[in-house]
Amino acid sequence: MSVACPVCAAVDLAIEARGVEVLLGDRQVLRGVDLIVPRGEVVALIGPNGAGKTTLLRSLIGLVPRTAGRIRLLGEDDLDRALPRIGYVPQRLVVERNFILSAREFLAIRLRRTRGWFWQSHKSIDACFGEELERLGVSSLLDLPLAALSGGQLQRVLIAFSLLGRPELLLLDEPTNGVDQPGEKTFYELIGEVHRRHRLTVVLVSHDLSMVYRQATWVYALNGVVCCQGPVDEVMNTDSLKLAYGTHVSPYHHQHVH
């Protein structure tokens, strides 16, 4: 008889991934990764380039096939049953310039009531979106084609897209990629706000340790395997980061320098 982990049994888990192995080409990107995320946490995946952060995120939702391991999302073993309750923001949306899907049409796809957007008036579509878009700063972008949006604007639209589905779990891949520095802070404030208001679980992949320091409650340092994990203060201040990043690491979290 297997003995259940007392912690896991007691806590409601958003993600329970064990022994995940992924092979991309000839390279074993993930070599047995365990990722346990209780509901309501903001968990950051950090690590150097090629550490498998993005791959781990993508393998969770079946975008990358795994060669071994078991994944349970939101208490479901069957990915198809969990997917409708998950929001995903990909690393960057490469928008085909020839495809002029407007932000309104794109967002309408996410809602059951507006999936027939072709036959609906803009007014009735916007009425279905609710006030959330205003808070996300997206409502002024609805008429623009996705291809015309700047990196930061597009990221907001993508967040809005995933939030419209009322997810319980939000997966963000390198959310500040392509966003300029002034835009970045507000973006993370946005994530924090969304997390507090919707009480959803957030897993984000990031290079930016200062951001991790501000927003995450728990950190996984990854480099093919989980090098270390723990509350932000512990992980970010120990030598364990060196394990993940190598020896010449400088976790720049701008502590009280300003």
Add this chain to the structure above:
Amino acid sequence: MFTEPFMQRALLAALFLTPLCALLGVFVTARRLAFFSDTISHGTLAGVALAFWWGWSDPTVPMVLFSLLMAAAILWLKEHTELLTDTIMALLLSGSVSLAMILFSFLKSYRGEVHRFLFGDILAVGAGEVVAAGVLLAVVGTGLFYRLSDLSLVTAQEDLAHVCGIRVRRLNYLFSLVLTLTVAMSIRLMGIILVSSLLVIPAAAARNLSRNLRQHLVGSVGVGVLSGLSGTMLSYELDAPCGPTIVMAAISCFVMTLVVSGLAGRRFKGMRHSA
């Protein structure tokens, strides 16, 4: 001109095929599948040659079969080799055309036929083809609007589509199948060489004046039907080949939308400067 049965058939075929191609064209241009449709249409020439080789007078069935064969070959090679899609298609296109031309060289009595298939023949559109085009338009048009959200999302971003529970692979195969059948059905009217222009030009013309996908789809269908019908009638009046006349009509539309969008753009720019 409207009393002649062959003209009625040609106009009906144009009326059914142009909106179909125009709708698909919006996605063909966005997904860069113009070369894919070109390869498939050229592949049908080998079907024509084989049909004549076997002594069949109506090559429609072998043409459809060969178009499906070409599509399957492209998709199979894409998945099972490291070759780039461009390379695969160039290989299949030149291979199938070469095979067809060698076969035609043995069939001396059919040599004049090649031209009719390359550039389309208004007289070649039979009643059966008109019915098939109508059915295809009804089925594909309904299916496309029923799955418009799914298709749009897959075109914009496949990973997001997957997360939204869309069967991306199945939808892509289905789209390829529909595109292949549409191309095969349009060849008698447009000709092998020009058929993909019916997909590309209306979408490109409408693109100049559209600001969202709905406008793009509506505009593309409008340009397609307009150039299809006017081109067919013009080809009758001028006694010119049908396919090229339709293409020229569509290109006229494209130039007009380009000029209009240029003028509108200049006006907007002027407004911005004065502001």
